[in-house]
Amino acid sequence: MNYRPLIFVTNDDGINAPGLKALVEVAREIGELIVVAPDSPQSGQGHAITLKEPLRLKKVDVFEGIEAYECSGTPVDCVKLGKHVLLHQREADLCVSGINHGSNASINILYSGTMSAAMEASLEGIKSIGFSLLDYEWNADFESCKPFLKEIMLHVLEHGLGNCKLLNVNIPAVPASVLRGFRICRQAEARWIERYVEGTDPRGQKYYWLTGEFMNQDVGSDTDVWALENHYISVVPSGHDLTRYDAIEHLRPLEHRAAQVVPE
Amino acid sequence: MNYRPLIFVTNDDGINAPGLKALVEVAREIGELIVVAPDSPQSGQGHAITLKEPLRLKKVDVFEGIEAYECSGTPVDCVKLGKHVLLHQREADLCVSGINHGSNASINILYSGTMSAAMEASLEGIKSIGFSLLDYEWNADFESCKPFLKEIMLHVLEHGLGNCKLLNVNIPAVPASVLRGFRICRQAEARWIERYVEGTDPRGQKYYWLTGEFMNQDVGSDTDVWALENHYISVVPSGHDLTRYDAIEHLRPLEHRAAQVVPE
Numbered sequence: 001m002n003y004r005p006l007i008f009v010t011n012d013d014g015i016n017a018p019g020l021k022a023l024v025e026v027a028r029e030i031g032e033l034i035v036v037a038p039d040s041p042q043s044g045q046g047h048a049i050t051l052k053e054p055l056r057l058k059k060v061d062v063f064e065g066i067e068a069y070e071c072s073g074t075p076v077d078c079v080k081l082g083k084h085v086l087l088h089q090r091e092a093d094l095c096v097s098g099i100n101h102g103s104n105a106s107i108n109i110l111y112s113g114t115m116s117a118a119m120e121a122s123l124e125g126i127k128s129i130g131f132s133l134l135d136y137e138w139n140a141d142f143e144s145c146k147p148f149l150k151e152i153m154l155h156v157l158e159h160g161l162g163n164c165k166l167l168n169v170n171i172p173a174v175p176a177s178v179l180r181g182f183r184i185c186r187q188a189e190a191r192w193i194e195r196y197v198e199g200t201d202p203r204g205q206k207y208y209w210l211t212g213e214f215m216n217q218d219v220g221s222d223t224d225v226w227a228l229e230n231h232y233i234s235v236v237p238s239g240h241d242l243t244r245y246d247a248i249e250h251l252r253p254l255e256h257r258a259a260q261v262v263p264e
Numbered sequence: 265m266n267y268r269p270l271i272f273v274t275n276d277d278g279i280n281a282p283g284l285k286a287l288v289e290v291a292r293e294i295g296e297l298i299v300v301a302p303d304s305p306q307s308g309q310g311h312a313i314t315l316k317e318p319l320r321l322k323k324v325d326v327f328e329g330i331e332a333y334e335c336s337g338t339p340v341d342c343v344k345l346g347k348h349v350l351l352h353q354r355e356a357d358l359c360v361s362g363i364n365h366g367s368n369a370s371i372n373i374l375y376s377g378t379m380s381a382a383m384e385a386s387l388e389g390i391k392s393i394g395f396s397l398l399d400y401e402w403n404a405d406f407e408s409c410k411p412f413l414k415e416i417m418l419h420v421l422e423h424g425l426g427n428c429k430l431l432n433v434n435i436p437a438v439p440a441s442v443l444r445g446f447r448i449c450r451q452a453e454a455r456w457i458e459r460y461v462e463g464t465d466p467r468g469q470k471y472y473w474l475t476g477e478f479m480n481q482d483v484g485s486d487t488d489v490w491a492l493e494n495h496y497i498s499v500v501p502s503g504h505d506l507t508r509y510d511a512i513e514h515l516r517p518l519e520h521r522a523a524q525v526v527p528e
Contacts, residue, residue, distance in 0.1 A: 046311030047374045054471030081472060084460050109506055110311045123455060155518050164511035184515045186507040196348055207318030208345060237511035242373055243450040247428035247501035251448045254419050
């Protein structure tokens, strides 16, 4: 490629997260970057947007020679602000989000700021990839997966994603020597077995703090969870249409029932 | 029904919202209620959860004779806390969320705290319905739609939802006399045309405030947006699997590409 693609980079762990630094290092080998990331960690923010408060955007010198900003809002706010205030008429060729510190496989996509940021860009028509490493440590090893990240970015820039605009990519926390490459998957049907730790604060007020354990109930070998357990990088083509088409006919009788309450 | 079903009630506009009051008034005619709602408005919170802070739960006397709590967290936090701390071993027969002040049709489901709360309950296996009225006013008319809400709750309790666990129900802001009943739909493919209002605060710092206009690009007459424009109550059976199955084969070549970077 002689043309240097414009790559929009964001995350949910914040502008100073090592995962973002690793992602920037890979992406800058491929294209021109613009980075907009939250000014504080935003894990678990899902698709939250800021409506009741103004947002702040501050140019920062975090990555040498790269245009970068920190934003006071959520990951989705970063994408919206980047698109409307910073990119203006420029079109990004690709959006990459992450590398998240921790898994966003299976239903974790719903809670994930990393994936919601990527999804927001995809709603704007930008091909987007969210990356997550299955290691929650701040100083996780992001080196092993870098060549794979570069390959998938190049692949998407060269071949596109068909009708789809979004990939959820999760990387097992294993040494490069045992990584078995990419596997195209579906989102596993799993759940969290949660509980709340109860405590009493220094003022004598009761509080509840969420904790839990991820449980995969899905035995398919075509899922992201299976791929990760078998040392593959899982790649789930993802969308934003939540309609359960298979349930539409089951619900048709409700259309008739309604007539009973329509006033004469 | 002689058995009084247990109905979990929540919302995203907060414990004092008129939409919640209307929903409680309908639901109490059908079953026993437990209400857990945010202690402040949480519009646009999407599927956000609170991870870094403890949560508070306070019993409140807002609805006469009804067990109700306000929660310091997001709508999804309300459902998780309700499920794990308040319901314990009891199983809710139904979760209802809303009535939201404003539309959650089409892609608005992604940003909606109302729908994320309902989805969270559905992830726990509880049949759930999110309700939204297409009127952003705090003092919107919630009376006209009440008989319809009762009908749909009874229908779901009597007939279930098949494999599906979640309905996204939106109600047009029209008088009861012109409401044409329910229509089972798919989620319209639409988008927001957004911009940021820029300003300078009293301290001389620049800020950005989100504003925008909803634009439907989807001409189908089987969508929720079409139904609402034609004075139907839209009912979209919804899920949480974001996989784009139609894109899986398109991406297969990536699985081979990966081999190039696997270290020897």
